[in-house]
Amino acid sequence: MNTAIRRAWIASACIFVLLLGTLTYVQFFDSKDLQANAWNSRTLYESYGSQRGSIVVDGVEVAVSVESNDGYAFQRTYPQADIYAGLTGYFSSIYGATGLESAMDEQLSGNSDAQFYDRIAQMFTGNTAAGASVELTIDGELQQLSYNLLQGHKGSIVALNPKTGEVLAMVSSPSYDPNVLASHNAEPVIAEYAALNEDPDRPLYNRAIAGDTYAPASTFKIIDAVAALESGEYTADSVIPNPQNLSLPNTDVTLPNYLGGNCTARSEATIEWAFAQSCNTPFAQIAMKVGQEQIAQTAQNFGYGQDLSIPLTVSQSVFPTNMEDSQLALASIGQYDVKTTPLQVAMTSAAIANEGVQMKPNLIRSVKSHNLSSLYDFSAEQLRRSTSPAVAHQVRDWMVNSVDHGIAAGASVDGVSVGGKTGTAETGTDTVNSWFTGFAPADDPQVAIAVVYEDVDTTTGSQLSTSAAQQIFEAVLN
Amino acid sequence: MNKASTVSRVDTPRSRRLTELLLTLCAIALCPISMYLIDPDRAVENRMWLQALLVQGVGALILHAVMYLRARYADPFILPLAVALNGLGLAMIYRIDLTTPANAGAMQLMWTGLAMVVSAVVLFFLRDHKILLKVTYISLLASVLLLILPLMPFLGLEINGARIWISVGGRTFQPGELAKITLAIFFAGYLSTHRDLILLAGKKIGPVRLPRFRDMAPMVVAWLISLAVLVFQRDLGSAILFFGIFLVMLYLATGRLTWVALGLLFVVAGGLLAYNYISHVHYRINAWTHAFEPEIYNQPLGGSGQIVQGLFGLASGGLFGRGWGNGRPDLVSYSNSDMIITALGEELGLMGLGAILMLFLLLISRGFRAALGTRDAFGKLLAAGFSALMVIQLFVVIGGVTRLIPLTGLTTPFMSAGGSSLLSNWIIVAILLAISHAARAPHVVEAFDSADSVDYSGSEADGATSVISRITDSTTPQGGRG
Structure with missing residues (x-):
């Protein structure tokens, strides 16, 4: 009988080995799959x-x-x-x-x-795992102000530090x-x-970086201006015809000048003047002359068509390709199929303000583990050189002129040199999207912004966007 | 080889009661320490740790005292192992009380104390385990009665489709837990006395010699009882357990693997019938084979939700576990009873569960050791049978929760919440202690006092090894020390 008992013991030991084996399978080898199972509410x-x-x-x-x-x-x-x-x-x-x-x-x-x-x-x-805390580059007061400025409206405000890329405010409304x-x-x-x-x-979209993206409208003229200078076809002294209506090639469509400014005053104009009054026809001519490749290249140099993570994923801005001249003319004033995000618009102004160097926008100031050791600290990172310092200086001066003497005057701040550009995007309805982008102070830029109000009438929109910009500049500079 | 010194050591075998006491003290500490680790603040506040310490301490001391008085040479490892397992189970049940509506901790603690006292009483009166041989047929009758009780109207209680409980004065009890003891006693008694008849009288069909039916009739009755349990009580786990003991003890008594194989054929045939005709079994098997199919998983009755949630619990524990109190046993139904292994696996990990399995392996090894050591066939069968019982129970439970075999409801010995289970396991401890005492007690040596023919060479007395086992072993062809 002892033989049988011994065998029974050996069999028992084998069963224990088997049980340890299946436990090892479940708890070790299959553990990852089981924990990833959709039914695992534990996870x-x-x-x-x-x-x-x-x-x-x-x-x-x-x-x-x-x-x-x-x-x-x-x-x-x-x-x-x-x-x-x-x-x-x-x-x-x-x-x-x-x-x-x-x-x-x-x-x-x-x-x-x-x-x-x-x-x-x-x-x-x-101890149960405690995650790291993430500190943002956002300026709390500026964020609150931007949020208040957009209350009751659809739109977005982005503020960047042009020298470092820190995102100071980013608001999307409605929230x-x-x-x-x-x-x-x-x-x-x-x-x-x-x-x-x-x-x-669409309150769930962060309009500043994603969502349906916007037509940049006349804020795109900043890129036209850079392209014009870079192409060598134009200088600051170039004089361009300024017809009130421009017949677009191979169509029966005419492109009118912006009626909100003072474009009718001159039949030909320098880029500076056309920029300040936001006249469409000179820029359409510039675009058709330098060609869509040049405009597309400049747009790309400022971030169009590029992936970006701040570390929120930013939708790509789009400048269309293979356009007819008529389409190019519309694209040059930020209409047609040009699509952008408020962040991209702010980055464009930021690059102009920062001697043509575009800094990488970033929301994260630091990451600290729960025992306060630092896992990440912000350091300014150059994203790309968008244009030469000389061109950047020239366009910066044009943007300052646009606030000092042009239609962006609503954004001016006493005693400070502010640069800016407005935009009014037609959306196919009787309302427009009203833009402002700019920076201040021009000689030592602290902030670059983009403001967009959706579905407003032209006059109200222009007042809203420039006044919002003014208040943000004042908040930053004081 | 200095024969004289070896013999003199054998003449005064050590009782090992001090070893047992020290190990038991360590085992008693497990539960309060675990309770403290689960949640220090609440442990201090509710004093459960102190109650656990007192109940287990007093219970163990009583058992220790009874052993000292009545079974001085009992195996020194069985008590500490049982206390350790019981304590870990208590701690987990207490821990599950903290985060679920369950409130089983106090009851389990009370049953622990009661079961240890009953164990002490059994050990006190069971000075010689061979008394049990006299109640062979009474045990069979008792088994039948115990198994029929839950089927009685007014008395029986059906919970979750299984009718294995009785309700007395608002308390529920599982008579089947005690029936496993009485059935094992019956099997051991009957097989030890009828062994020769079963083995030798009978026709030979081909290479297999089959016993005469009249010799096997009582066994068949017992086997039918277990089938009846399956059909009428819808308790697959107990049916497997009863049939398993039947087969194992038949093998232990006869050494015939062919019969075990035949028996297994019956299991397969019975299983197929049950699968096709008993919905309860059908569900269990489906939940096993198709556990991860949505319709089976979401099936409210007899679905695989419990198995899958249990697997998630084990997986979440991984190698090292979440730590006491850090898991989510509240997500697994019956996590303090049938599924307690998943709760332990989640919080203590593969390491902890492996350690618990080792405790069980040691415990059943001590049981087998007592079986090898004792001289009477009845004692051998009973001790080995009880050990095998625990192995089968663990196989069914752990195999079930790891999806090695279909999940069936069975308690984990000493650990699951449930008074009947604790009580029966502590009674088994008492009987094993009595048998191990018979195996190691020195008084038997006197009969062999002048047996110079016995060859002690090569047998380093290791204290826990009795001279008797060596003597009996040397008479079997296999020899060895076990």
Whole structure:
């Protein structure tokens, strides 16, 4: 009988080995797949209930995880809700993460490579992972001001430091309350998400960098001006015919001059004057003369057609190719199929203000692990040289002239040399999108901005955008 | 080889009660420490750790005292192993209470104390385990009664489709847990007395000699009981367990693997029938083979949700586990009873679960060791049978939660929440202790006092190894020390 007992013991030991084997399979080899399984609410609870790092602006948390007792350990909250929604995005257990919650997820959740040793330490100390906090380059007061300026309107404001690329303000209006979407209570989340998605004003888009992109309208004349000078066909002294209407080649369409300015006063004009009054016909002629390749190249030098991550993904701006001259003429004044983002427009002004060097826009000032060691610190990074210093200086002076003596005067600030360019984009309805882009002070630029108000009438829009620019410049410079 | 000194050591085998006491003290500390690790603030606040320490401490001391008085040479490892496993289970049940509506901790602690006391009482009166041989047929009757109880109207209670509980005064109890003890006693008693008849009388069909039906009849009755359990109580786990013990003990008694193979054929045939005609079994098998198909996963009754959630729990634990109190056992249904292994795997990881498995392996090894050491066939069968019982139970539970085999409801010995399970396992501990005492006790040596013919050479007395086992071993062709 002892033989049988021994064999039974050996069989038992074999069963234990088998059980250890299957446990090893489940807990080690198959573990990753099981944890990635869509039904694994554990992963959901863990990632959406984890203590993520905060998103901080000027020392104030704009996204923070607070302790919760609804099955999730933590609840993501957004104390300033709408003001930062376009930047923070939301962190929803149902719809996932957007904005910086998504772009900086590795750091916020504590899963980045840089936090590897923290995770190892946590494994032994038993502490639950706490993510790194992310501080933004945003100027809290400027962001608040920009948000207020857009209240009740659709549109966007972007402010950059032209010398460093730091994003000082970025607002998209209308905004939304990410707190509702981050709720762990499914029904209101689903209802709110459906409502936001069906809203024709598209509040979930951050218009500053994504969304439907805009026609840049006359703000594109900055690029025309650079192209004109770079082509060698024109100088600051060149005089160009300024007809009130320009018949476009091979069509029966005529391109009229902008009626809001003083274009009728002269039948021919320098680029400086045409720029200040935003006359269309001289720029259409410039474009047709230097050719679409030259314009396209200049546009590209300023960032058109380039991918960009700040680290939010920025939609590419588009300058069309293979155009007829008539189409090129329209494209040269930022209409036709030219598409851009407010950030791209602000970057264009920033490059002009910064001696032709375009700095890489960046929202992140620093990333600090939960024990306050620094994982990342902002350092200014040159994105590209957009144009020569000489050309940049010339166009900068034209932009200053446009504020001092032209139709962008609404943005002027006492005692400061401000450069700017307005734009009025026709959208096919009886309202327009009103633009302003510029920088201040011209000799030592502190801020470059782009402002766009959607669906306004021409006069109101122009007042809104230039006045908004003025208030932002004053806020930055004081 | 200094024969004299070896013999003198053998003449006074050590009781090893001090070893047992020290190991038990370590084992007792496991539960309070775990409770503290789970949540220090709450542990201090609710004093559960202190209660666990007191209950397990007093229970273990009583058992220790009874062993000292009545079974001084009992195996020194069985008690600490059982206390350790029981303590870890207590800690996990307490931990699950903290984050779920479950409130099983206090009850489990009470049952722990009660079961340890009952164990001490059994050990006290069971000075010689061979008394149990006299109740062979009473045990069969008791088994039948215990298994029929839940089917009684007014008394029986159906929970989640299985009718294996009885309700007395608002408390539920699983008589089947005790039936596994009485069935093992019956199998051991019957097989040890009828072994020769079963082995030798009977027709030979081809290479296989089959026993006469009349010799096997009581066994068949017992086997039918387990089938009836399956059909009427819809409890697949217990049915597998009962049939498993039947096969293992038949093998232990006869050494005939062919019969085990035949028995397994019956299992396969029975399984196929059950799969086709019993919906409960059908669901279980489907949930096993198609666990990750949405319609099976989402099926509210008999679906694979529990298995899959359990797998997620194990996977989330990974190698090192989330740590005490850091997992999400609240996401797995029955995480403090049938699925406690997944909760332990999630919080203690593969490492912790491996350690727990090692504790179990040691425990069943001590059981087999007692079986090897004791001289009577009944004791051998009973000790080995109880050990095999635990192995089968662990195989069904862990195999079930890891999807090696279909998941069926069975408790994890000593760990799962449930008074009946604890009680029966602690009674098994008492019987194993009694048998191991019989195996190691020195008084038997006297009969061989002048047996100079016994060759002790090569047998380094290791304390836990009894001289008797060596003597009996040397009479079997295989020899060895076990």
